[in-house]
Amino acid sequence: MYIFESPMANRLLTITSLEPVTGLRVWEGDSGDMNVDVVVADLWSFTMVIHSNDTVTKPAEADDITVTVTRP
Amino acid sequence: MALVLENGIWKLQAAGATSTVIWSVDFSAVSDHDFLSTATLSLGGVTFTAENSANASQFEVASGVLKIDPNSLTAHSNNLYNAPVLKGSYSDLMAFAASGAYDVEKTYVMRAILTSAINPAAGGPIVGIRTDSTTNNEDLSMQTSGASYRFSKGAARYQDRDRSLTAVTGTVRNLSVVYGQRSAFSGLAGATDTNEGEPFGGGAIYAGYVDNVTNATGYNWLSPPPSALDLSDASAQAYVGAWYYSGTDFGVFSFQRLELHEVG
Numbered sequence: 001m002y003i004f005e006s007p008m009a010n011r012l013l014t015i016t017s018l019e020p021v022t023g024l025r026v027w028e029g030d031s032g033d034m035n036v037d038v039v040v041a042d043l044w045s046f047t048m049v050i051h052s053n054d055t056v057t058k059p060a061e062a063d064d065i066t067v068t069v070t071r072p
Numbered sequence: 073m074a075l076v077l078e079n080g081i082w083k084l085q086a087a088g089a090t091s092t093v094i095w096s097v098d099f100s101a102v103s104d105h106d107f108l109s110t111a112t113l114s115l116g117g118v119t120f121t122a123e124n125s126a127n128a129s130q131f132e133v134a135s136g137v138l139k140i141d142p143n144s145l146t147a148h149s150n151n152l153y154n155a156p157v158l159k160g161s162y163s164d165l166m167a168f169a170a171s172g173a174y175d176v177e178k179t180y181v182m183r184a185i186l187t188s189a190i191n192p193a194a195g196g197p198i199v200g201i202r203t204d205s206t207t208n209n210e211d212l213s214m215q216t217s218g219a220s221y222r223f224s225k226g227a228a229r230y231q232d233r234d235r236s237l238t239a240v241t242g243t244v245r246n247l248s249v250v251y252g253q254r255s256a257f258s259g260l261a262g263a264t265d266t267n268e269g270e271p272f273g274g275g276a277i278y279a280g281y282v283d284n285v286t287n288a289t290g291y292n293w294l295s296p297p298p299s300a301l302d303l304s305d306a307s308a309q310a311y312v313g314a315w316y317y318s319g320t321d322f323g324v325f326s327f328q329r330l331e332l333h334e335v336g
Contacts, residue, residue: 005218006232007195007317009152010145022237023220026150028208028228034150042237072145072318 008034011054016066019043038062089336091271094168096331100136107131107158115330117168120160123311128156130324137187138327140314147315148198148213149224153205155198157313162201162303165310169334174304178336179252181260181271184312185329189243189264194218194319197327199247202226203307209300213311214247214259214278218319223259223278225294231278239275246274251301252336256281257294271333 004021006013015021019041029035032052039045048058054069097116105113107122108131114120125131130141138158146155166174184199200213204226211226221238224230235241240261248260250272259278267273280292282300294300302308310332314325 004220004234005319006220007147007217009147009150009228012318020234023231023233025231026229028151034228 008050010071011050012070012072013050014068014070016068018064038065040065091333091335092170093269093331094170094334095165096329098329099133099138099327102133102136102138104135105133115160118160118164120158122156123159123313124154124156127154128314131156131158136328138312139324140327141324142195142314142316144316144318144321146195147317148200148205148215148313149222149230151206151228153211155313155315157198157311159309159311162308162310163306165332166303168332174308175334175336176253176304178334179250179255179271180303181248181250181333181335182310183246183248183260183267183273183331183333184327185246185266185268185331186244187326187328189245190322190325191243192216192218192322192325195316195322196222196244196314197247197325198313198315199311199330200224200249201251201301201303201308201310203301203303203305203309209294212249212251212257212259212301214249214261215315216244216247221259221261221277233277238277240277248272248274251303253282253301253303266329268329268331271335 002017002020004015022042023039025037027035034050037047046059046062056067095116107125111122127143127146148155196216198213198215202211205211208227209225213224215222220232222232240263245264246262246267250258257280260274261277262274282294
């Protein structure tokens, strides 16, 4: 398993996956949501949404990838 | 194209383009100064001011080294801009430019050089230029984020990239941010060398462009002024700093030199 960590504003994003996460791009969405493009193994990517209540919406192709959002 | 010699290495440079270190400071020549007690200090003829010093347990020039030990839960991206940074007015720095002022036709490179090559497990050093951190595209900073490089564009926008998959894996000795208002921006890193005096020394980690013709959307795009970063603005600053959010605490980040290049 690979673990990729990305500290966000007052949150820590942790992505656990079978293939390595090689990068991500973050930008703001509506209503305090954050959009995150996650690049996996430099081969494919998906876009997920981190909501203001720290829940995560991600597409079906990322079902095997675990995303957790923690706050200090 | 012309061949130019940079620190013993011949490199290609666009015809007519010249590069000059217009401002620099070697901390080895700076007297001890504690930013936790006095926020301002003249460095290379420019007044620098400590910001967010309350979020550092150490923020000083000591024995010829700039030392910053950021507290946990600090960052300089994604709407959390509470990391300790040392900032200088860009207009004051531009007094050393060839024309004595900021030139939109030229490219500028701000580099921070550490005293040794480091490999932080969390957080890291920051170097950047900005007019407003809280606005998208108005703060360009190159950082490490533990095992990743981070390039933040102000407000909520940033990009992480696994360092092991870039041109500069492992250790980091220097970071640079490059910006030309008519052309492009990028983030550079050097592994072990200081790359002192080299305008584009190190490896290119991140690259973007200032162009609304070829692609009007996307993370790598920066809208042309006045809506994007305008370094002629009186609020423009160049800065160096360090952050640490959580995980294994690196401790003190030690800088030996800052330098600002003008190219073109």
